Amino acid sequence: MADHHEHEEVKSDSLLEKISIKTKVFRIFGREKPVHHVLGGGKPADVLLWRNKKISVTVIGVATAIWVLFELLEYHFLTLTCHLLIFALAVLFLWSNASAFINKSTPNIPQIHIPEEPVLEFASALTLEINRAFAVLKDIASGRDLKKFLSVIAGLWVFSILGSYANFLTLFYIAFVLLHTLPVLYEKYEDQVDSFAEKATAEIKKQYAVFDAKVLSKIPRGPSKDKKKD
Incomplete structure (x- = not known):
């Protein structure tokens, strides 16, 4: 009787494991933790995810004011x-000079000191x-990882196109x-976004496999990292 119960428990645990595997939701970049934790937690994450709307609005407002001053009004820093x-x-x-005439105390100017x-630590x-x-650039240029090389080249090419339409400050x-809008939108609609990303990732992998078989596999590779020197 005990063996029968034990067998039933094993079957139940196995079934639960299968269900958990099947119901595991695809997350972008393999994320398993909440978005707030991925962003580092604390006050910076609160600002990015609009936990405190006043601070988030202030940050966006200051950034917009700086952009308007330097870009639209062409003010120089x-x-x-x-x-x-x-x-x-x-x-x-x-x-300071008028305080004696209007019977007001002189302004208390704080002593500013930047700690070393x-x-x-920042430097x-x-x-x-x-x-x-x-080191990463050197590894990419060595020719060992063609996929990484092509990804970096494509990214730089996209940035070069963006740079031709807008200057650094605008970008x-x-x-x-x-950075202050996408995380909060993703947190709100993460299930829909992750579902779309899962389909897109599967399609990209499929197309890359075809491209790798027809093109990349025929390109000579650089020396392997594990190859010993003579």
């Missing part, structure tokens, strides 16, 4: 900086990422706005 400093210094100077440690992290990028602004 150095000119704007100098004008803001002139205005701030003039206000503080007049306030965060700057060094170290930036140097590490730049060196990593150079940066578009990327910034997309």
Whole structure:
């Protein structure tokens, strides 16, 4: 009787495993965690996913104002900086000198000091990422991975086309706005988007397999990484 119950439990566990495998939903980039966690969590993720609408609107508003000033009104960064400093210094100077006549306290100007440690950490992290990028470029140029090479070439070609229609600031602004709109839209409609992405991924893999069999497999490859030197 005990063996029968044990057998039934094994069958039940096996059935549950099969059901969980079948019902496993396809997620973009193999994502298994919530979008908020993928974006790093914390306040930056809250801003990107509009958890605090006031802050998100403010961020988009500031970015739009900067883009309008420098792109549409053709304001120059150095000119704007100098004008803001002139205005701030003039206000503080007049306030400091007029405080004695209007019986107001002088403005409390804070002492600004940039700590050395965060700057060094940022410089170290930036140097590490730049060196990593150079290593990746070297690996791509070695000819070992044709798929990666073609992907990078295609990406650079697309960026070059975009660059011919818009300058860097406009492209940066578009990327910034997309970064603050696409994640929240994806979180809202993730099931529909993932379903479409699953079909698109399957079709791309199918077409790539055909292209690989007819073209890529006939192109000579570079030396393998595992090939030992004589």
